[in-house]
Amino acid sequence: MPASEAFSRRHLALAFAILMPFMALALQLRLWTSIEPLAFMLFYPALVVSSWIGGRSGGTIALILSIVLADWFFMEPLQSLRVDNPTHIARIVAFSLIGILIIYAHHRFQLRTERYQNTTENIDDVVWVLDAETQRLRYVSPSIVRQLGFAPAEIMALPIESALTPTIAAQVRSLAVGDTALGNSVTEEVRKTRKDGSTVWTEVVMTQARNQRTGRQEVHGVSRNITARKYAEEQLKLSEQRMRKMLDNIPTAIACCTLGSKAEIVFLNRQFVRIFGYSLDEIPDLGTWEQLSCPDEQSRRNLALPWKMAVGTIPGESAEGMESRILCKNGSMRDVLINADRLEDMMLVSFTDITERKQAEQRLRHMAQHDPLTDLPNRVLFDEHVGVALATARRDGSRFGLMFIDLDHFKNVNDTMGHRIGDLLLLEVSQRLRQTVRESDIPARLGGDEFVVLLQHVHHAGDALRVAEKIRTRLGEPFSIENNTFSISASLGIAIYPDHGKDSISLARNADTAMYHAKQSGRNAIALSESGAAA
Numbered sequence: 377m378p379a380s381e382a383f384s385r386r387h388l389a390l391a392f393a394i395l396m397p398f399m400a401l402a403l404q405l406r407l408w409t410s411i412e413p414l415a416f417m418l419f420y421p422a423l424v425v426s427s428w429i430g431g432r433s434g435g436t437i438a439l440i441l442s443i444v445l446a447d448w449f450f451m452e453p454l455q456s457l458r459v460d461n462p463t464h465i466a467r468i469v470a471f472s473l474i475g476i477l478i479i480y481a482h483h484r485f486q487l488r489t490e491r492y493q494n495t496t497e498n499i500d501d502v503v504w505v506l507d508a509e510t511q512r513l514r515y516v517s518p519s520i521v522r523q524l525g526f527a528p529a530e531i532m533a534l535p536i537e538s539a540l541t542p543t544i545a546a547q548v549r550s551l552a553v554g555d556t557a558l559g560n561s562v563t564e565e566v567r568k569t570r571k572d573g574s575t576v577w578t579e580v581v582m583t584q585a586r587n588q589r590t591g592r593q594e595v596h597g598v599s600r601n602i603t604a605r606k607y608a609e610e611q612l613k614l615s616e617q618r619m620r621k622m623l624d625n626i627p628t629a630i631a632c633c634t635l636g637s638k639a640e641i642v643f644l645n646r647q648f649v650r651i652f653g654y655s656l657d658e659i660p661d662l663g664t665w666e667q668l669s670c671p672d673e674q675s676r677r678n679l680a681l682p683w684k685m686a687v688g689t690i691p692g693e694s695a696e697g698m699e700s701r702i703l704c705k706n707g708s709m710r711d712v713l714i715n716a717d718r719l720e721d722m723m724l725v726s727f728t729d730i731t732e733r734k735q736a737e738q739r740l741r742h743m744a745q746h747d748p749l750t751d752l753p754n755r756v757l758f759d760e761h762v763g764v765a766l767a768t769a770r771r772d773g774s775r776f777g778l779m780f781i782d783l784d785h786f787k788n789v790n791d792t793m794g795h796r797i798g799d800l801l802l803l804e805v806s807q808r809l810r811q812t813v814r815e816s817d818i819p820a821r822l823g824g825d826e827f828v829v830l831l832q833h834v835h836h837a838g839d840a841l842r843v844a845e846k847i848r849t850r851l852g853e854p855f856s857i858e859n860n861t862f863s864i865s866a867s868l869g870i871a872i873y874p875d876h877g878k879d880s881i882s883l884a885r886n887a888d889t890a891m892y893h894a895k896q897s898g899r900n901a902i903a904l905s906e907s908g909a910a911a
């Protein structure tokens with residue numbers, strides 16, 4: 377009830393209490409001079425005030441008093457009242473008014489009492505009032521029986537530490553010394569022990585107050601049973617802890633981020649930190665993570681794409697399978713497969729480390745395309761390069777050359793110095809080939825002692841012949857392998873696109889034939905294909 381309303385009601389009641397005796401006195405002085413007026417002057421204020429304050433008992437007193445008053449003062453005169461006498465009519469009206477006011481006041485108090493009792497007795501919350509000065513509970517609502525198993529009287533008899541718990545008692549004390557005009561309020565959650573020994577969680581809201589009747593400082597409290605909510609919260613916390621533990625122990629790196637445009641990262645599992653080296657403090661949002669982990673535009677796009685795709689999906693759906701290369705904090709690169717799953721209010725992005733798988737794939741691919749002894753491209757890869765060179769030359773109208781190289785009498789090396797020295801010689805030959813040709817030219821080993829070089833951007837046959845001569849000279853220089861110094865020679869055959877063939881098969885055949893001619897001419901020689909393009 378607002379203070380101003382309480383103030384006006386109280387003053388209205390007091391005004392009546394003062395006014396009515398005077399009114400009755402005036403009437404009595406005129407009509408019943410034989411009765412001592414002061415004798416009933418006391419009854420009127422008593423009647424009004426008892427009804428005003430008293431609730432049920434006050435109402436009962438008011439009723440008894442009104443019967444006594446009516447019987448004592450009104451019955452006899454009423455019988456002698458005469459309606460043709462204006463003074464008598466005024467008396468009847470005045471006494472009726474007094475009666476109505478008493479009944480009205482009593483009715484208001486009954487209503488208020490009932491409302492108050494309904495509120496405090498039927499709700500599960502416990503309402504209590506503490507006198508700040510005595511530090512004792514002045515009122516505890518009956519619902520305390522349901523909440524703690526104690527009767528209100530039992531609780532009120534206890535010191536506040538036991539009745540309200542030491543935490544609440546401390547809060548109450550600090551509120552009690554504060555300025556009540558501020559109406560400060562404190563909320564605290566505490567666990568209390570019930571009479572049967574079980575525990576109950578309560579949320580206690582305490583407010584400074586001043587008793588309007590007595591003017592004493594009080595603390596009003598409402599204790600609400602929140603055991604069910606606490607249990608649910610604890611279950612939720614446990615389930616969250618379990619979930620985090622599970623996420624921490626899976627081999628996939630996980631990042632959870634918000635759905636907003638900033639995509640703030642709210643959780644990283646242990647595997648994420650272990651793989652990439654970044655902690656949550658270092659990558660608060662997706663933008664920062666992209667800047668740090670994606671050195672190039674393409675990987676940045678690949679990293680962000682699953683996020684963006686999943687944001688557009690409905691909760692529960694996911695965007696899968698984008699591969700990206702991530703730069704880790706320690707400078708190493710990791711290949712990851714990124715999946716994004718949209719949850720209700722956030723995004724769960726998982727990174728599966730596929731670096732080893734990628735490396736294994738790379739190794740297999742390399743093995744399938746390279747010669748194991750010299751690590752030069754093998755026939756498979758060489759054919760791919762020739763295919764690309766053909767497409768480019770056809771488009772640009774440019775030329776390229778195919779050069780076949782076969783070592784002369786290599787069998788002798790194997791036979792005289794052993795297969796191992798033969799292998800080392802082949803390795804050395806491959807290195808000399810690499811060193812002699814341009815970066816853009818592609819040497820390869822077709823098998824045995826047969827090598828081939830793809831000569832890119834040849835303007836005319838003379839260019840290819842010059843390279844061939846360089847190779848022939850370089851291979852003719854002495855080899856020094858495991859304290860064995862010896863010399864070999866090689867025969868080389870050249871075919872130029874499109875002069876000696878317009879496809880890879882005819883080019884290869886013509887280069888091989890030219891090489892055969894070089895052999896035939898006495899070895900350690902170079903021969904240019906003599907075949908025309910039609911051959």
Ligand SMILES: Nc1nc2c(ncn2[C@@H]2O[C@H](COP(=O)(O)OP(=O)(O)OP(=O)(O)O)[C@@H](O)[C@H]2O)c(=O)[nH]1
Nearest residue numbers: 782783784785786787788790795798799823824825
């Ligand atoms: N050490 C070694 N020898 C190989 C390898 N592959 C093939 N060879 C040998 O290389 C020799 C190739 O000989 P050919 O090219 O037929 O004949 P050549 O002795 O070189 O004589 P010309 O070619 O006629 O000058 C054979 O003896 C093969 O056994 C290899 O990987 N390592």
